[in-house]
Amino acid sequence: MTSARPTKRTKSPRLPTQTLPAKIFHWTNLISLFVMLFSGLQIYNANPVFGGRSGWNFPDYLTLGGWLAGGRNWHFAAMWFYALNLLWYGLYVMVSRRWQIRYASGSDIKALRVSQNAKRKNYALHRLVYTAIIPILVLSIASGLGMYKPASLHWLASLFVDWQTLRTVHFIAVPIFILFTFVHSLLALRVGSIRLIKSMFV
Amino acid sequence: MSKSISRRQLLQWSGLSSASLLLNSCGSNLWSKEVGQAIEPLNQATQALLLTQKPVPEYSIDQIEPDKLLINTFAQTPQIDPAKYRLQIEGEVNHPMQLSLGDLQTLPLTSMVIQHVCVEGWAAIVQWGGVRLQELLRLAQPKPNARYVYFKSADGYYESWDLVSATHPQTLMAYQKNGQSLSADNGAPLRLASPIKLGYKQSKWVTQIMLTNQLMPKTGYWEDRGYEWFGGL
Incomplete structure (x- = not known):
């Protein structure tokens, strides 16, 4: 809290900085999540969660992989990046005591x-x-x-x-x-x- | 300026055409094959690590979902005369065999209520009754170098399994579904049924079981078209 309190007003405020782990986490998370999202919609279309075979499909431009097998390949590749990224960052947040302040x-x-x-x-x-x-x-x-x-x-x-x-x-x-x-x-x-x-x- | 194409123009065009190449591939598979080939060894190793011979917990009879088991076939539905039907077991075994339905029915009947999961995303709780593949292989006696099991079906469908999954206690050569004899649509007279593999691994109308010491170039009808081979659950 002490660092967040404005002291003297200066012309150029200190630029916010982030740690490298936080940056790596955000990049990996953003990319892997979007891959999982588009390939997930491809998988969804093979048998819609809502309505089954007669259910509504997502348009092709929102899908990744071309067909079910391709979508699964992308989905089950990105899951490793997504899950391991969350795991190491979680450990980092614990060990660095970041969880107490952030x-x-x-x-x-x-x-x-x-x-x-x-x-x-x-x-x-x-x-x-x-x-x-x-x-x-x-x-x-x-x-x-x-x-x-x-x-x-x-x-x-x-x-x-x-x-x-x-x-x-x-x-x-x-x-x-x-x-x-x-x-x-x-x-x-x-x-x-x-x-x-x-x-x-x- | 002459009519000849300037260097800059040429570069612009080549840039555009490679961009359109990229866009075109977006609509189709976009490296999905390469991604699969790169990651599948890791996924398969993980699945093999998770695989045990311990039975998967089963469901009770009243949890069966008769309407949820959808019918998938890649070609036509073969009509097989039960009296003429024979199951061949051959390849890397000490005792190649040919079994009639009567022979199969004299072997111990195993019944299980399990969840059948299709690669498409749906699932159904089904009761299957039949002979453990483990039991059939015990009779045929696999040679020590046997590693894989190929299944050939009357409709031309083919599949291959790892021997560990094939000898799982809940991997059945089934001739009953939901307490009744199997219908032609569901694979009569004999089909694979197991809670540990995706639906496309569970061949219907099986006429031949062949043990091999290695995987052949063709590993399965859908696998040869892009689905993963192990397909473990």
């Missing part, structure tokens, strides 16, 4: 409720949003693994009650991730303008 806490909830400072509120909301995506990221891995290996990982698949629920939970990740990408970007813009976004990707 994620939403009680003080953010309090700020959202009582603070009069608009900047503080934006900041708290942003932290809350990107913290809330973590369980969704983990849930899509769990539901994906449950569908990929329902026999070997029967215990995992059975946590989702039945096959249709498993498929639905896995699919719901798509609209959530798209929405999250927008909201996360917009809030980052509000909190730190384009400089904050540049600091994460450049």
